[in-house]
Amino acid sequence: MLQSSREVLASEKINRYGRLSYEVLDGMVDWVRVIDRKGTIIYANKSMEKALGKGIVGEKCYSVIGKGCACERCIAYATVNTGEIVEKEEIIGDRIYSVKSSPVKDLEGNIYAAVEVFRDVTRERKLEQEIIKKNEKMSEDLSFARTIQKKILPQKGIQGPLKIDYLYFPSEMLSGDVFDIYKIDEDHMGIYISDVVGHGITASIMTMFVRQAMKSIKYEYVEPGAAITELHKRFLDLNLDTEKYFTIFYGVLDLKDYSFKYVNGGHNCIPLLINNNIELLEAKGYPITCLFEQIKYEEKQIKLNKGDKILFYTDGVIETRNQAGELFGIERLIEICQNNKDNLLKHIEKGVNNFKYKDLDDDFALLSIELI
Structure with missing residues (x-):
């Protein structure tokens, strides 16, 4: 008698839990249906019945979603036969549903059906x-x-008395590096390289400011110090925050005697004068930033001879790292320049590529001019 009572109690619990499970399913916003091994719907929750009609129990699983035959990839069939949880997306009417099929087992652990949950993922x-x-x-x-x-970069080849070559590799789609060479008047040529903080879209837009401002300033100021002071004034008029700034190295070549007068606006990549020796074209000066109301720049001057080269570059070159975290550095750059006077930029590119262990983190620009 005691054993019989326990069996009744267990049966009641099973029935109660079964009712509770269906109540939970009926309360779900997602559609839920149970499909037997023959592809027949043996249960559908209220959300699904309300959307598709109350007579869907007993119908084939494919017919109630507007199909004339079984799906080419039936996830319920796959679940019943493999016991795996399978997912796919299904278009029903003008809606898209993510469908997940899970196995349903009897008390002995045998799979006799699959439960499918339809979640509307149209939005x-x-x-x-x-x-x-x-x-x-x-x-x-x-x-x-x-x-x-x-x-808009200058053309490679011969421009006046100069032979021009360069390499230009943005780290992203757009670059924060810019350089240009242009004629100021019959007796002077202007040459600059600039590096805007950061890279990408914001930095590239700033390079447009640099380019357009320098194009305008060149007609007003032949002296490089005065030109970059004016560039700083125009930058202040933009009213940008302190996080936006750029560096620039600017020089003016006198075409009468080939003297080269230059200033450095905080450009930490000091250009190299290359002939029988290698000389750093150093000069003091602050970056173009809104931190200072007025800036004056120290001018330096050198005399160029036939065959002399000047190499301009940005920090994407010397700050390239190898797998050990070492910087490429100015020493390696100078060494390449000392040993490879011909095809210099190709040798630098090869040296950097052999040194680095991953893609460039920063924009990469090299500009070479040679007095011919």
């Missing part, structure tokens, strides 16, 4: 598509901007 998928389209449009815009940024 998420539409947002994903919108993001993809916007990213594609942004990539197109960035690619166009990258093309323009490269097109």
Whole structure:
């Protein structure tokens, strides 16, 4: 008698827990259905019945979602036969559902059905598509901007008495490095290299300011110190925060006697004068920043002879690291310049590529001019 009472109690618990499970499923917003081995629906919760009709129990699983035959990839069939949880996406009407199929077992542990949970992911998928389209449009815009940024660089080859060559590799789609060579008047040429803090879109926009400002200033100031002082004044007019700044090295070549007068606006990559020896073109000066109301720059002057080269570069070159974390450094750059007077930039590029162990973290620019 005691054994019989225990069996009744156990049976009642099973029934009670079963009712409780169905109540939980009926309270879910997601659709839930149970499908037997033959693909017949043996249970559907209230959310699914309300959406598809109360007569779906007893129907084939595929017919109630608008299909005339079984799915090519039936996840319920896969679950019943393998016991694995399987997922896929299903389009029903104008909605997209993420469907997860899990096994249902009897008291002996045998799989006799699959329970499918349908979650409406239409909004998420539409947002994903919108993001993809916007990213594609942004990539197109960035690619166009990258093309323009490269097109506005000076032409390689002969310009006046100078032979010009350069390498230019942005670390991202757009670069914060910019350089230019231009004629100021019949007797003078201007040459500068600039490195904007950071890289990417923000830095590239700042390079446009540098380029346009220098194009304008060149007609007003032949002396490089006065030109960069004026550049600083125009930068202050932008009213940017202190985190935005750039460095610049600017020189003016006198075409009558080939004297080269230069200033350094905080550019820590000191250009190299290359002939029989290698000389650093050092000069004192602050970066172009809003931290200072007025800045004056120290001017230095050298005389160039035929065959002399000046190598301008940005910190993406000397701050490249190897696997041990060592910097490429100015010493390695000077060593390459000493041993490779011909095809200099190719040898520097090869040296950097052999030294680094991952992609560049910063923009990379090298500009070489040679008096011919």
